[in-house]
Amino acid sequence: MSTDTPASAGEPDAAQTITLTLAVDEEWWVARDEETGVSSQGRTRKAALDNLDEAVAGYHGEGREPTDEELRDLGIDPASNESGSVEDSEIFE
Structure with missing residues (x-):
């Protein structure tokens, strides 16, 4: 799962800074990796973080x-x- 700890072998070299937000509808958690701008979501905090890792x-x-x-x-x-x-x-015009 995503953390703010240094990466291990095969992962990016820097620690990740992640923003984790409960969506307005309070049904989805949104996780965003601040370095890459990549975001993902999940019904639980853990699911959002696992999806963000992927x-x-x-x-x-x-x-x-x-x-x-x-x-x-x-x-x-x-x-x-x-x-x-x-x-x-x-789409990509």
């Missing part, structure tokens, strides 16, 4: 591509799962 790891390039089976389990057709160039996207 999001920050992805920000730093960790992780792997999902398998075709994992995509199918999420209702995604692997044959239709294509990423295009950011320059070709209307």
Whole structure:
């Protein structure tokens, strides 16, 4: 779980400064890593921090591509799962 302690092997070198806020609806906790600007949420404080750990790891390039089976389990057709160039996207204009 995220803490303000120095990182261990395979993690960023600096300690993390995290802001943890209960959302206005009081149903979600929002966790934000101040160094990277990455945010995540969870129904509990622990869930928000665990989700933030995963999001920050992805920000730093960790992780792997999902398998075709994992995509199918999420209702995604692997044959239709294509990423295009950011320059070709209307969203990132």
